[in-house]
Amino acid sequence: MSKIKLGMVGGGKGSFIGEVHRMAARLDDRYELLAGALSSDVNTAKESALSLNLDKKRSYSSFDTMAEVEAALEDGIEAVAIVTPNHLHAQVAEAFLNNGIHVICDKPLTSSLADAEGLASIVKDTGLVFAVTYNYSGYPMVRQAREMIQNGDLGELRVIQIEYAQGWLATDIEKTGHKQALWRTNPAKAGIGGAIGDIGTHAFHLSEFVTGLQVKDLLADLDSMVSGRELDDNANILMKYTNGMKGMLWVSQIATGKENGLKIRVFGTKAGIEWSQENPNFLEFSPLGESLRTLSRGGPSIGSLAGDATRIPSGHPEGFIEGFANIYSDTADLILAHRSNSKTNSLVPTINDGIRGMQFIETAVKSSTSGGVWLSLGS
Numbered sequence: 001m002s003k004i005k006l007g008m009v010g011g012g013k014g015s016f017i018g019e020v021h022r023m024a025a026r027l028d029d030r031y032e033l034l035a036g037a038l039s040s041d042v043n044t045a046k047e048s049a050l051s052l053n054l055d056k057k058r059s060y061s062s063f064d065t066m067a068e069v070e071a072a073l074e075d076g077i078e079a080v081a082i083v084t085p086n087h088l089h090a091q092v093a094e095a096f097l098n099n100g101i102h103v104i105c106d107k108p109l110t111s112s113l114a115d116a117e118g119l120a121s122i123v124k125d126t127g128l129v130f131a132v133t134y135n136y137s138g139y140p141m142v143r144q145a146r147e148m149i150q151n152g153d154l155g156e157l158r159v160i161q162i163e164y165a166q167g168w169l170a171t172d173i174e175k176t177g178h179k180q181a182l183w184r185t186n187p188a189k190a191g192i193g194g195a196i197g198d199i200g201t202h203a204f205h206l207s208e209f210v211t212g213l214q215v216k217d218l219l220a221d222l223d224s225m226v227s228g229r230e231l232d233d234n235a236n237i238l239m240k241y242t243n244g245m246k247g248m249l250w251v252s253q254i255a256t257g258k259e260n261g262l263k264i265r266v267f268g269t270k271a272g273i274e275w276s277q278e279n280p281n282f283l284e285f286s287p288l289g290e291s292l293r294t295l296s297r298g299g300p301s302i303g304s305l306a307g308d309a310t311r312i313p314s315g316h317p318e319g320f321i322e323g324f325a326n327i328y329s330d331t332a333d334l335i336l337a338h339r340s341n342s343k344t345n346s347l348v349p350t351i352n353d354g355i356r357g358m359q360f361i362e363t364a365v366k367s368s369t370s371g372g373v374w375l376s377l378g379s
């Protein structure tokens with residue numbers, strides 16, 4: 001099978017997640033990066049393309065031109081990675097989908113639910129692959145948790161506690177011109193969600209991915225703790241899931257000193273589990289009436305979902321890049337299945353997961369601005 005020809009929009013010098021996407025795409029040798037509109041700044045776009053050894057002719061100053069020109073090339077790209085700020089995701093994705101090019105888009109899906117729904121109808125009409133990089137679902141021990149829950153190892157699920165705590169926005173660093181903080185705190189670019197859009201959507205997706213349940217109703221209390229900030233930087237959210245499971249989600253970017261404290265705990269009638277992204281190779285398992293066990297990635301009695309997502313033996317740590325690469329590799333399977341007009345089962349987060357993320361943001365904001373009331377997701 002030939003490698004998948006990949007393009008990228010965003011991800012130029014000085015940006016964050018584009019480089020991670022490139023590493024993730026390289027890890028399993030299933031993609032080759034051939035084209036890019038890598039920056040909003042023409043010179044940075046050119047310099048970035050040069051440093052990545054892209055053909056000069058395939059470094060574009062506009063994503064619209066890139067979509068049209070690449071679609072017409074014999075060896076044009078088959079898929080594009082979108083790693084721009086949120087407000088551009090919908091228009092960039094639309095340009096590539098309308099030119100027959102698969103999309104790998106970072107989260108949140110768009111900057112509004114209306115844009116997300118418009119995009120979903122294009123995805124449906126074109127039948128193209130659309131992956132959303134909710135990358136935490138790529139970690140082997142997250143997949144192990146999902147498999148154990150599916151197998152009934154936890155019994156009936158009762159309680160879920162999730163937190164995603166960061167501290168990098170504990171002061172108004174956006175006022176210093178910090179590139180990533182500037183757009184994340186600007187509703188015109190981030191959308192109506194601050195921390196809940198940026199990292200809350202990851203936690204929300206993780207909760208549904210691991211449990212196989214969906215959030216039905218939520219009650220949110222959002223705050224902007226840093227004076228003058230327009231969007232939320234701290235949120236406490238109560239959630240009710242489809243089977244009656246109760247959940248609490250704490251999302252914060254003002255948790256002073258915290259780095260990437262994403263943690264999930266699920267408790268059922270037979271056992272509990274706990275996983276933390278800063279120590280991702282292990283999963284705590286606490287069966288009723290037995291001692292707490294720590295399950296290790298690659299260790300004995302690990303299921304096939306985690307096994308298939310593992311590259312190296314236990315004791316050699318795998319982490320963020322490998323988890324991200326699992327999303328890329330699984331998306332490659334979908335693209336190859338599309339090439340051969342066949343179907344394959346997949347764990348890749350889809351446009352529907354992206355839509356749920358947008359419903360989560362909009363419902364949480366509505367609940368909070370209404371004084372903290374229970375609302376159905378998407379109401």
Ligand SMILES: NC(=O)c1ccc[n+]([C@@H]2O[C@H](COP(=O)([O-])OP(=O)(O)OC[C@H]3O[C@@H](n4cnc5c(N)ncnc54)[C@H](O)[C@@H]3O)[C@@H](O)[C@H]2O)c1
Nearest residue numbers: 010011012015016017037038039040083084085086106107
């Ligand atoms: N999955 C994750 O873990 C994760 C982590 C960080 C960011 N993200 C998401 O990735 C996206 C990018 O975040 P970031 O932190 O890398 O942002 P960033 O500000 O570091 O980079 C954004 C890039 O987009 C480029 N850009 C802006 N307008 C453009 C245009 N019109 N054409 C081409 N390029 C353009 C910028 O020049 C820059 O290179 C956001 O949607 C964010 O939510 C996801």
